[in-house]
Amino acid sequence: DGGITQSPKYLFRKEGQNVTLSCEQNLNHDAMYWYRQDPGQGLRLIYYSQIVNDFQKGDIAEGYSVSREKKESFPLTVTSAQKNPTAFYLCASSIRAGPQSSGNTIYFGEGSWLTVV
Amino acid sequence: AQSVTQLGSHVSVSEGALVLLRCNYSSSVPPYLFWYVQYPNQGLQLLLKYTTGATLVKGINGFEAEFKKSETSFHLTKPSAHMSDAAEYFCAVSDRGVTGGGNKLTFGTGTQLKVEL
Numbered sequence: 001d002g003g004i005t006q007s008p009k010y011l012f013r014k015e016g017q018n019v020t021l022s023c024e025q026n027l028n029h030d031a032m033y034w035y036r037q038d039p040g041q042g043l044r045l046i047y048y049s050q051i052v053n054d055f056q057k058g059d060i061a062e063g064y065s066v067s068r069e070k071k072e073s074f075p076l077t078v079t080s081a082q083k084n085p086t087a088f089y090l091c092a093s094s095i096r097a098g099p100q101s102s103g104n105t106i107y108f109g110e111g112s113w114l115t116v117v
Numbered sequence: 118a119q120s121v122t123q124l125g126s127h128v129s130v131s132e133g134a135l136v137l138l139r140c141n142y143s144s145s146v147p148p149y150l151f152w153y154v155q156y157p158n159q160g161l162q163l164l165l166k167y168t169t170g171a172t173l174v175k176g177i178n179g180f181e182a183e184f185k186k187s188e189t190s191f192h193l194t195k196p197s198a199h200m201s202d203a204a205e206y207f208c209a210v211s212d213r214g215v216t217g218g219g220n221k222l223t224f225g226t227g228t229q230l231k232v233e234l
Binding site: 048 | 162166221224225227
């Protein structure tokens with residue numbers, strides 16, 4: 001079945017540690033996104049990528065890093081610089097980016113919980 | 118900058134009653150509009166979206182929403198609530214005027230729907 005796979009579902013991070021969340025899609029979508037969800041705050045965009053080897057910062061990129069070496073993969077690294085990383089992280093994708101793409105549906109993965117211990 | 122306001126972080130209805138979840142947007146031009154549903158510990162699923170054409174949009178699971186430009190609203194309704202509708206609902210907008218920037222969604226803070234017997 002086509003879809004977006006995020007792993008792990010639950011991850012614990014120690015203080016000062018970097019962790020990486022995996023996101024893989026087999027929908028042949030060009031654009032991929034990472035959102036952070038906190039209770040009562042909705043979803044906020046961390047990073048997005050419109051094409052392989054290119055990505056842009058979203059609204060809350062500080063303390064995070066990404067790579068887009070393959071079309072189907074968009075891993076997110078939560079670095080030690082992110083002081084409040086405990087949240088639910090959602091990866092998403094859409095069929096294409098570029099002009100007139102803003103009406104395209106964005107599809108979401110099942111999410112990953114990150115907790116600082 | 119565009120924004121989304123969802124009135125009521127929690128809404129409770131009886132099974133079989135009308136569901137009305139409110140969404141107002143602020144944007145320099147009429148945006149693309151989306152409603153997503155999220156079940157506990159899961160990703161978001163698209164209910165419906167408005168891009169062009171008829172302002173009354175029908176979605177999955179019996180939900181519909183009407184785009185009212187004069188009121189800058191996109192309220193979500195369902196004539197008869199079912200227990201399975203209990204979830205969190207997010208309204209989102211995407212800037213119609215974006216060129217080359219992909220479709221970055223701005224989300225509201227969500228409305229938790231509770232359905233009681």
